[in-house]
Amino acid sequence: MPYVEAFVLAVPKDRIEDYKKAERSSESILKEFGATALVECIGDDVPYGELTSFPRAVQARDDEIVVLSWIVYPSKDVRDVANARMMSDERFAEIMKDAPIDGKRLISGGFVPFIGL
Numbered sequence: 831m832p833y834v835e836a837f838v839l840a841v842p843k844d845r846i847e848d849y850k851k852a853e854r855s856s857e858s859i860l861k862e863f864g865a866t867a868l869v870e871c872i873g874d875d876v877p878y879g880e881l882t883s884f885p886r887a888v889q890a891r892d893d894e895i896v897v898l899s900w901i902v903y904p905s906k907d908v909r910d911v912a913n914a915r916m917m918s919d920e921r922f923a924e925i926m927k928d929a930p931i932d933g934k935r936l937i938s939g940g941f942v943p944f945i946g947l
Contacts, residue, residue: 831905832866832943833904833940833941834903834941834942835901835913835939836898836938837898837899837936837937837938838887838898838938839888839932839935839936839937840894840895840932841896841897841930841931843895844893846872848928849931853899859919860912860916863911863912863916864904864908864909864912865901866903867901867902868901868902869899871898871899872897873895873897873898887937888937889935902947906940906942
């Protein structure tokens with residue numbers, strides 16, 4: 831059964847091209863490790879809500895843009911192995927060396943799809 835790992839994060843607007851480059855580089859590594867798809871979405875209509883919102887969730891500042899992304903794997907087991915491999919992969923470490931994100935404000939989680947996929 832497919833498995834989806836989803837992320838919401840804030841990226842400084844002046845580093846969005848750096849983020850795109852890093853994610854394009856990560857995509858080939860993720861696919862090598864078993865991912866079947868990687869989707870990256872730049873926030874376009876994500877207003878700051880009074881109680882809840884994507885920007886609130888990641889404490890986005892005025893100079894940041896919210897990004898929503900997800901990776902599709904064939905199973906949770908494949909995702910778990912891929913994540914372990916990513917953490918020890920030198921190529922990924924190089925990509926993350928000057929990451930344009932604050933990992934402390936990144937939200938992630940694994941999901942089992944029940945419609946689609």
